Amino acid sequence: MPSFEISSYLLPAGLWHAFAPHLLAPLLFLGPLYAQYLIWFHPRRTWSLKSRIWETYATWQGLRNYIVAPITEELVFRACVLSVYYLGKIPRLQMIWLGPLNFGLAHLHHAWDTYNRFGRTANALKRAVVSSLFQLAYTTLFGAFCTFIFLRTASLAPVINAHIFCNVMGIPDVAGDLNIGAQNRRKYVVIAAYVVGAVGFGFAMNGWTNASAKKSFLWKV
Template sequence: MFLNYVISSIPSLLYVSAIYVWYPCVGDVVRSNENQKQKLRRIISVGFSTIFSIMLCHYLFGSSFSEMGIVGPTLLHHLSSIIRCFSLTVILFSGPIIHTMFFEKVNIFYLHMDELHSKPVTFASVYLISPLLEELVFRSCTLSIIRQLNCEGEMECERIMSSRIVVNIAWSTLLFSLSHAHHFFEKDTNVPMECVRLVVSALFGMLSSFYFLRTNSIWGPFVSHIFCNILGAPPIDRIGYLPRYKKIIVWSLYLIGLLSFFALAGPLTR
């Protein structure tokens, strides 16, 4: 069984390799959102590697595009996934959203609009292309390969995937997190910030894998991924600057959002 999980890491290895296909070694790369040509090259190479991974899943491992959550069975199925996953994500992050927009008077939806004009490739990458490619690789391809290698027959497949949902989520999350760890080896890396990014990536990876396994659609996790990229990490470090009564309110909102998510996650993804 462990070998099956190792094999399922092929798409993620291709993904990370494609990021650096243009460079002789990782250390020669300076992570810079200002370098639009570098970003564009990465998008092209990762895009091709993702298409290759999808074809690999389909033709070598026998996963249908429906099983990968890309198309079918109906359009309504995917629309339902989008609505349910997005609603749960808003509930989960309701504390940070209210904290930022009402207590700090910051409109999170306008924060990144300058990038659309000054760094259009970065904007497209962060808020559209990367979320799509990452969901296809780390959820659709990886989890579909696990399904095909561990299952024989539809009924047995559903039973095995349900019984191993925690393991499957953990494995997909591990690969997703490790795919972001390469930034530690780049020049001018802010190590503490990368540690925070790694933790945030792991938490989102768990959330997105849960959505995919429960709804069998890539589009719900994709929309949630975009939304989370717009929100960024919850501004917990800034709560300490609020007056005491506001701290109590904000912490309560964070807790209510978290508890509400756990209460509704099962029913809304059933």
């Protein structure tokens, strides 16, 4: 789409093509990002580096969730698993959609934690099954996105950054974001941000990775 190529004129071609894949996840999360802007940077609110950043990310749990886990998971489930698929001459489409199932299934152990945490009752079992199936679907879709980017770019950097970013943002809370927009008289701006982000992401998936895909040996499977 021509409008998505205009951005390349703002930066040297080589720099833009290297940087663009890193922007795909933030583009998809344009709606949640705008809602976070309304929360964090509204003129009437105070913003604290300590409470907003340091106490969340500069802890052992923060380092695990936002640094160590994304890097190690991408090394295993993207670099290692897809290398085996590549050597096995698995078709590209299967690599994109079947490969991430390993990533999704690796999160099913959370069902046992949920079941125990809520008392090992019938309701706890139902909650564990529903939440785990949702997590399986979400992580598999996310894995497919990361696999696509990894194959197109032959680089772990964009997928690690996307993984870190999505861990920080969490699952989008559409209803909550609309409520934040309504409180700030920006409800329709939040809706527009969601729509622009989703549509833009759909167009940019190919457009912002075309240059990298032409050089990627993984995309030529």
